Amino acid sequence: MLTRKQHELLRFIQIRLEESGISPSFEEMKEALDLKSKSGVHRLISALEERGFIRRLPNRARALEVLRQPEDATSKPARPAPANSNETLPSLAAPRYAPKPANDVIEIPLHGRIAAGVPIEALEGQSTLPVPAALLGSGEHYALEVSGDSMIEAGILDGDFALVKRTDTAHDGEIVVALVRGEEATLKYLRRENGMIRLDPANSAYEPQIYRSDEVEVQGKLAGLLRRYH
CATH class of the missing domain: 2.10.109.10 (Umud Fragment, subunit A)
Incomplete structure (x- = not known):
């Protein structure tokens, strides 16, 4: 079971990968989850990595891959709102591809x-x-x-x-x-x-x-x- 913040971060990363193929920056993740510092983002990413939900691509800047979603992904309504926007994020689908960041x-x-x-x-x-x-x-x-x-x-x-x-x-x-x-x-x-x-x-x-x-x-x-x- 993921915490609410872990779940929100996982969904935010996956949506950004599907939209642009580029992992969000730590600053973007901090703003999206309304965290006070980037150290909180580091802790969340480490927890997701340890549980096998994401992995960091070695020797690459801003490169994360979502490996799987929690079983209750479709039942969780909470999701982070994009910074400086009233729009809500689209519902999360299962990963469709391994990300290949264009600027990697x-x-x-x-x-x-x-x-x-x-x-x-x-x-x-x-x-x-x-x-x-x-x-x-x-x-x-x-x-x-x-x-x-x-x-x-x-x-x-x-x-x-x-x-x-x-x-x-x-x-x-x-x-x-x-x-x-x-x-x-x-x-x-x-x-x-x-x-x-x-x-x-x-x-x-x-x-x-x-x-x-x-x-x-x-x-x-x-x-x-x-x-x-x-």
Whole structure:
């Protein structure tokens, strides 16, 4: 059984998700439920999460998903009124979809620069890069800043940010982050040929790089690109 405030907050979150696909902010939830502080909202959300009614989507700002409704949802008349409005909220229906906030942003690790030409030293250090969630699929991701022009015919330019899905396997023809001899990293097409690994550029001015299979370790495959215009 939920408290009245927990029930009201759950209904408010679900209605906002159905209307816009975006979770309400803590300030909006505070105003809708007429609470004195955001700490009250935090407590309500934690209680709903512990009871399995909602979950927070990891590494995403303002991202909540309603997992289920209380059994007595249709019999509860109480509901929060929108701030600064005389309108009442519509009756709550069961969730129709998993929310995909249009402005959702994920912070992923930014490991440094990677060569799209001659391999450079393996990347060290880490900061983060904000990335629209729509550019990424499932799995763990990280970002690398591209250095060089060997992948320009694949549309990958110097200064782009390669968004990489972390994996140690890849199919022939996929663009991968390859760690060569444990100390050099490069972004190339992966090919297997006669027991060897061939790393192909996407620029006719460059030659393929051929290594023994034990000299190349796949550390991820390209999932997307982010480009800044100055």
